[in-house]
């Protein structure tokens with residue numbers, strides 16, 4: 514394994530770009546190869562078998578064609594359904610992500626926490642086990658958000674349909690008077706401002722992007738795989754048929770100095 518090889522990152526679509534941005538910020542020397550399986554989004558309503566097959570195809574591409582030295586599954590849903598299986602198949606280290614339940618237990622004062630995630634994540638045995646281990650004296654209110662990923666994939670970050678939909682999903686959490694909300698899907702990070710505005714400044718909103726980036730750094734250190742040279746090259750691949758996808762992706766990357774090449778032809 515060579516240090517100059519890229520970190521491979523994938524998601525069902527554009528959601529994982531929120532995680533990629535944290536990785537790029539923390540590890541500015543690393544080359545990144547990002548893959549958005551947008552043609553098959555959302556994963557949240559698909560079977561475990563389907564998600565495992567898609568994840569295998571994504572990882573295969575990142576390892577075989579992009580020579581990824583480490584894989585980040587920037588997708589809570591794919592991690593919940595397939596990471597254990599995929600770690601048996603591939604030799605390269607695979608880092609996944611899961612809703613930030615532990616940090617939420619430390620943040621909540623009133624002991625009421627809301628968790629926004631896909632149906633797939635919330636219904637998984639991995640998530641049930643996670644919740645079980647931290648429940649104790651804390652009440653968790655889980656809220657699936659069908660339809661939200663599709664809107665975000667279309668670049669609707671601020672539209673009235675997105676506002677109305679997230680308001681509908683947050684209403685039950687407002688009624689329960691939660692003081693902490695976990696963003697358990699990487700797509701939702703792009704509407705964090707909307708969520709903050711609806712919940713108000715007293716409610717803490719928690720996501721896992723930075724923690725995952727720190728874990729990536731830790732793994733690279735552990736295997737002495739950090740790139741010390743300044744020869745990075747970032748690539749973003751997608752199989753989306755949306756002609757506006759390049760513009761949508763550009764609008765989601767807030768760092769103006771992040772230069773990358775857009776490859777809209779992955780199959």
Ligand code: DGL
Pocket residue numbers: 524525526528529554555556557558587588589590591631634662697698699700
């Ligand atoms: N962004 C993904 C997640 O973190 C998946 C969303 C979806 O495709 O349903 O769960």
